Amino acid sequence: MDSFVSEAGLVVPAVTTEQMREVDRVAIEGIGPNLYQMMENAGRNLALSCVEMLGEGWATSSVVVLAGTGGNGGGGICAARHLANHGGQVTLVVSDVERLAGVPAEQLALFRASGGRLAAIGDLGTLETSLTVDAVLGYSLAGAPHGAAADLIGWMSQGPAPVVSLDVPSGVDATTGEAPGVHVRAATTMALALPKTGLAVDATGEIWLADIGIPAGVLERARVRPPPAGLFSKGYRVRLSWSS
Numbered sequence: 001m002d003s004f005v006s007e008a009g010l011v012v013p014a015v016t017t018e019q020m021r022e023v024d025r026v027a028i029e030g031i032g033p034n035l036y037q038m039m040e041n042a043g044r045n046l047a048l049s050c051v052e053m054l055g056e057g058w059a060t061s062s063v064v065v066l067a068g069t070g071g072n073g074g075g076g077i078c079a080a081r082h083l084a085n086h087g088g089q090v091t092l093v094v095s096d097v098e099r100l101a102g103v104p105a106e107q108l109a110l111f112r113a114s115g116g117r118l119a120a121i122g123d124l125g126t127l128e129t130s131l132t133v134d135a136v137l138g139y140s141l142a143g144a145p146h147g148a149a150a151d152l153i154g155w156m157s158q159g160p161a162p163v164v165s166l167d168v169p170s171g172v173d174a175t176t177g178e179a180p181g182v183h184v185r186a187a188t189t190m191a192l193a194l195p196k197t198g199l200a201v202d203a204t205g206e207i208w209l210a211d212i213g214i215p216a217g218v219l220e221r222a223r224v225r226p227p228p229a230g231l232f233s234k235g236y237r238v239r240l241s242w243s244s
């Protein structure tokens with residue numbers, strides 16, 4: 001789907017993975033924001049969505065954050081820190097801690113300082129959750145999920161807790177919407193910067209779009225259509241629907 005629509009009726013263009021990568025490249029190698037800044041905005045918005053989904057008394061509910069080793073996982077780890085910083089009962093599970101590098105690894109170091117709990121994949125069977133955050137795989141999905149990523153997706157699919165997916169439900173191709181193997185069925189998906197063309201599938205649940213601070217000049221240089229003026233005039237997240 002090449003566009004989505006906001007509740008106010010604004011038409012929001014969608015991007016493919018290739019287009020989003022170009023936006024990220026122009027931002028990170030050139031104008032900014034840098035990866036740290038974008039990930040912080042992603043994680044903070046995601047944490048806020050979790051608080052809103054859980055409602056009053058959210059801080060007494062258990063939240064499990066499942067994170068992969070790339071940019072998607074880094075955003076999830078950042079959200080886990082924000083939840084822990086605000087007194088939430090958060091447990092983080094990373095698919096492969098040894099493979100974390102760069103900014104996602106720095107996110108984990110920050111999380112460790114928050115007092116939140118880090119659990120191993122082997123502990124999954126003992127974890128209780130009221131809301132699960134899916135930050136396992138983002139737009140760099142390559143083929144059917146395998147290894148620890150597939151285990152985490154399987155765990156989310158078994159339990160009754162709602163899942164909030166970051167950017168795209170893990171296992172769903174962000175460009176085509178196809179799922180080459182196991183995939184997450186989200187209650188809510190929070191897309192970053194611009195909705196991806198593959199999000200018009202049932203696995204996404206409610207779609208929200210979060211502003212992560214990318215200015216119009218970056219989109220222009222990446223030759224990507226910008227979101228309509230005023231889309232984020234009331235806040236940093238807006239609900240989107242499929243356009244008919």
Ligand SMILES: NC(=O)C1=CN([C@@H]2O[C@H](COP(=O)(O)OP(=O)(O)OC[C@H]3O[C@@H](n4cnc5c(N)ncnc54)[C@H](O)[C@@H]3O)[C@@H](O)[C@H]2O)[C@H](O)CC1
Pocket residue numbers: 020023024035038039042068069070071072073074075136137138139140141142143144145146147149150166167168192193194
């Ligand atoms: N402007 C933005 O939208 C931003 C988005 N961000 C987030 O970053 C991810 C994309 O990050 P990336 O590091 O490119 O990759 P992923 O996190 O999607 O994947 C990580 C990792 O997973 C492995 N993998 C791929 N396919 C499989 C598979 N089938 N089975 C198992 N493992 C797999 C592979 O090793 C990948 O490298 C994007 O979605 C956003 O969430 C940034 O935070 C900044 C800006």
Ligand SMILES: [K+]
Pocket residue numbers: 072134135136137138165166167168169170
């Ligand atoms: K995800």
